[in-house]
Amino acid sequence: MNATTNSRIGWTDLPAGVRVAVERIIGGEVVAAVSQPGGFSPGTADRVRTADGRRAFVKAVSSAQNDRSPHVHRQEARNVAALPAHAPVPRLLGCHDDSTWVALVYADVDGRHPVTPWHADELAAVQDTLVVLAGVLTPAPAAHAPTAAENLGYDFAGWHRIAADPPEDLAPWARGHLAALCAAADRGLAALAGDTLCHLDVRADNLLVDAAGRVTVVDWPWACRGPAWLDSVLLLINVALYGGHDPEALLRAGPLTADVDPDAVTGVLAGFAGFFLDAARQPAPAGIPTVRTFQRAQADALLPWLAHRLR
Numbered sequence: 001m002n003a004t005t006n007s008r009i010g011w012t013d014l015p016a017g018v019r020v021a022v023e024r025i026i027g028g029e030v031v032a033a034v035s036q037p038g039g040f041s042p043g044t045a046d047r048v049r050t051a052d053g054r055r056a057f058v059k060a061v062s063s064a065q066n067d068r069s070p071h072v073h074r075q076e077a078r079n080v081a082a083l084p085a086h087a088p089v090p091r092l093l094g095c096h097d098d099s100t101w102v103a104l105v106y107a108d109v110d111g112r113h114p115v116t117p118w119h120a121d122e123l124a125a126v127q128d129t130l131v132v133l134a135g136v137l138t139p140a141p142a143a144h145a146p147t148a149a150e151n152l153g154y155d156f157a158g159w160h161r162i163a164a165d166p167p168e169d170l171a172p173w174a175r176g177h178l179a180a181l182c183a184a185a186d187r188g189l190a191a192l193a194g195d196t197l198c199h200l201d202v203r204a205d206n207l208l209v210d211a212a213g214r215v216t217v218v219d220w221p222w223a224c225r226g227p228a229w230l231d232s233v234l235l236l237i238n239v240a241l242y243g244g245h246d247p248e249a250l251l252r253a254g255p256l257t258a259d260v261d262p263d264a265v266t267g268v269l270a271g272f273a274g275f276f277l278d279a280a281r282q283p284a285p286a287g288i289p290t291v292r293t294f295q296r297a298q299a300d301a302l303l304p305w306l307a308h309r310l311r
Contacts, residue, residue: 117244139195
């Protein structure tokens with residue numbers, strides 16, 4: 001299961017004026033661009049090189065690809081601008097916004113996405129990086145960021161919407177435990193207090209690992225203020241999706257998750273499972289045809305884990 005869109009545009013698809021604006025930010029004419037895999041944006045995601053050897057990563061989109069995507073890029077620009085320079089995140093070189101196109105220009109990170117199913121060494125490196133990140137981002141440096149409960153309030157009500165209108169293919173175990181799943185997700189939402197700036201979308205395609213094993217956390221539009229352990233739980237959801245490890249054992253041993261109230265973790269897992277399952281039955285957003293399949297796969301990976309924890 002690859003977290004990717006198959007309708008992404010490329011550097012040469014950008015209007016000439018947008019390309020010129022990006023080149024001004026980088027400081028040279030772009031002579032090569034390579035589209036990058038992963039993610040669900042229908043816009044560009046290109047590593048570019050200028051005639052004098054400068055390198056950058058460019059992501060750009062307009063409402064023609066998806067009407068929400070420019071706003072998402074604007075959110076990301078604001079969030080990343082608030083991150084401290086020593087955080088393991090890419091450096092934002094500049095932003096172009098002409099009210100139609102929004103382009104973010106980052107310093108290029110010479111890395112690749114972690115291998116999935118996850119390799120143990122890369123998984124450990126990401127867990128260690130999330131510990132560093134939580135320390136650097138507590139207290140949250142972005143006062144404008146919403147709380148995790150604000151960001152996830154609608155999403156975590158997914159089980160309530162499912163209970164009101166269960167899909168025909170709902171797993172029998174979930175159908176028989178809808179009341180418990182609704183209650184667990186409600187508890188999960190109530191457990192999201194905290195003053196750490198959380199990424200809220202930690203998964204393999206939002207991480208880069210360089211040749212020395214250092215990890216960079218990319219793509220920050222959903223940043224919010226919540227508990228220090230939230231991103232580590234999201235990482236384990238991604239591990240559960242791809243298989244090869246016991247997420248329950250990783251949860252118990254995790255540096256940020258070992259001492260968290262088990263009911264809080266169960267609630268957060270329930271909240272995300274309900275969100276994924278409810279979202280997966282909706283029509284695909286414009287320009288992002290594969291996201292519903294990915295959401296359903298995440299829900300299917302979470303349900304057996306939830307069944308174990310709710311026994």
